[in-house]
Amino acid sequence: MMDARNGIGGTLQGVDIRAEIERLRKERNAVILAHYYQKPEIQDIADFVGDSLELSRKAAETDADVIAFCGVKFMADTAKILSPEKIVVLPDLDAGCSLEDSCPPAQFKAFREAHPDHIALTYINCSTEVKALSDVIVTSSSAEKILSQIPPEQKIIFGPDKHLGGYLSRKLGREMLLWPGVCIVHEAFSETELIKLKAQHPDAPVAAHPECPGYIVEHADYVGSTSGILNYAKTMEGDTLIVATEPHIIHQMEKAVPEKTFIGAPGADGNCNCNVCPYMALNTMEKLYLALRDLEPRVEIDEELRLAAKRSLDKMLEMASSTVGQGDVGPRP
Ligand code: 13P
Ligand code: SF4
Numbered sequence: 001m002m003d004a005r006n007g008i009g010g011t012l013q014g015v016d017i018r019a020e021i022e023r024l025r026k027e028r029n030a031v032i033l034a035h036y037y038q039k040p041e042i043q044d045i046a047d048f049v050g051d052s053l054e055l056s057r058k059a060a061e062t063d064a065d066v067i068a069f070c071g072v073k074f075m076a077d078t079a080k081i082l083s084p085e086k087i088v089v090l091p092d093l094d095a096g097c098s099l100e101d102s103c104p105p106a107q108f109k110a111f112r113e114a115h116p117d118h119i120a121l122t123y124i125n126c127s128t129e130v131k132a133l134s135d136v137i138v139t140s141s142s143a144e145k146i147l148s149q150i151p152p153e154q155k156i157i158f159g160p161d162k163h164l165g166g167y168l169s170r171k172l173g174r175e176m177l178l179w180p181g182v183c184i185v186h187e188a189f190s191e192t193e194l195i196k197l198k199a200q201h202p203d204a205p206v207a208a209h210p211e212c213p214g215y216i217v218e219h220a221d222y223v224g225s226t227s228g229i230l231n232y233a234k235t236m237e238g239d240t241l242i243v244a245t246e247p248h249i250i251h252q253m254e255k256a257v258p259e260k261t262f263i264g265a266p267g268a269d270g271n272c273n274c275n276v277c278p279y280m281a282l283n284t285m286e287k288l289y290l291a292l293r294d295l296e297p298r299v300e301i302d303e304e305l306r307l308a309a310k311r312s313l314d315k316m317l318e319m320a321s322s323t324v325g326q327g328d329v330g331p332r333p
Contacts, residue, residue: 017289021045024292030066032288033058035075036226036249037280042070042288043251051227052078052124053139053320059083060317068291072097072279073299077128080299081309091287093297095279097125099211102181103160105129111157111179118155118177121147122312125183126160128301132308135315140210141225142320143168149319163187167210167217185246186211188274193266194219194244201240201263207232208244208265216244216265233257246277 022045025032033055034046043049048058052075059067059079066087069076074097076090108130112120122134123143131137138146147168150156158165159179163186169176189212198206198219205221207229217223222232226249233241233253243250244265253262267274291297301309 012286012289015289017285018045021285021289021292024289025068028066028292028295029064030068030292031058031062031064032068032070033079035071035280036230036252037246037277038070038248038283039281039285040248040251041285042283043248045285045288046070049252051139051141051225053141053225053316054227055079056082056124056139056313057317059088062086066292066295068288069299070283070288071095072277074100074125074127076299077301078124078313080301081128081131081306081313084301084303084306087295088299089291089295090297090299091284091291092282093299095282097279098184099123099125099160099181100127100130103127103130103179105133108159108179109133111159115155115157115177118157119150120157120159121150121176122159123161123164124313124316128305128309130160131312132305134312136319137312137316139225139316139320140164141227142316143210144172145322146316146319147172147174149322161211163213163217164210166214167223170214182213183211185275185277186216186244187213188267188272189213189216189244189265190268190270191215191219193268193270194242196270197242197263197266201242203238204240204242204263205236205238206242206244206265209246212244220244230256233260233262245275246280247275248277248280 032046034043034049060082067079068089072095080088120134121136124137124139156176158176160181162178162180165178206219207222208217208220234256240261242263247264250262
């Protein structure tokens with residue numbers, strides 16, 4: 001094979017990337033997991049595409065030797081926390097997340113210490129250090145179920161996404177102390193442009209991710225995780241849907257229900273690319289191939305930190321699967 005790594009992101013001359021990924025996936029006994037915000041070609045070659053909760057469950061259950069995680073760093077970290085014996089590779093280690101960046105562990109620790117009677121219910125979009133400082137992790141698809149299991153008198157800090165926290169507070173009538181983080185992608189939707197778009201498609205419902213600001217969610221007929229939005233697209237009546245989340249999910253909608261029309265909600269100038277997640281976009285087929293070939297870049301986590309973070313993730317997996325009402329969540333000792 002004539003190989004030349006002309007730098008990450010460069011052209012790999014003479015390499016049939018798709019065929020090589022197929023070959024290496026078998027040779028390495030690797031599973032390729034992808035989030036719905038990945039490029040279509042990555043979604044199509046993945047063994048499994050899902051939302052954050054589904055991807056966490058897959059990572060915990062797989063018997064593969066290698067997990068090639070096509071998503072962002074906190075997702076690959078979660079896979080490593082749950083499956084430490086596996087090699088976890090992320091095609092581009094710089095694939096971060098603005099929500100993770102908005103919650104530095106030292107500040108979060110100080111905030112927790114200032115509120116010792118509160119538990120920390122924390123969105124999975126955060127660092128391993130912040131997970132280790134938290135009591136229960138939630139994803140957008142499990143947050144409501146988990147929050148409803150926490151006794152009403154228990155005080156709660158919710159971070160880092162103030163919009164998801166605000167949405168849950170309003171929906172469940174539950175006051176929470178909110179950390180002021182945002183997702184730059186969902187923050188970029190424009191209410192004015194959405195109203196104009198709705199006027200052009202008066203019969204089209206709007207589906208929004210709860211990472212959107214409240215003024216966008218208010219216009220939504222359905223609010224939920226990426227999987228929830230995809231399911232709504234499949235089951236809704238009508239033939240057109242306005243989608244207020246990262247637009248790469250539309251790929252799965254068009255595959256599932258090609259007869260329907262999906263329109264991405266607009267950003268401020270009505271026609272920008274500002275709702276594409278710049279972190280998710282760092283992963284490419286070339287980088288996925290290199291990650292499977294070289295088993296780099298790998299995600300590694302200090303064992304003590306991993307075990308501390310695993311407690312709050314395990315709690316999430318347990319409470320997200322629970323069939324009972326309120327759980328036994330209390331402040332950390
Ligand atoms: P979900 O896929 O869990 O809804 O999360 C969306 C997201 O922003 C992931 O970064
Ligand atoms: Fe983070 Fe937002 Fe990108 Fe999701 S879409 S990875 S929350 S920046």
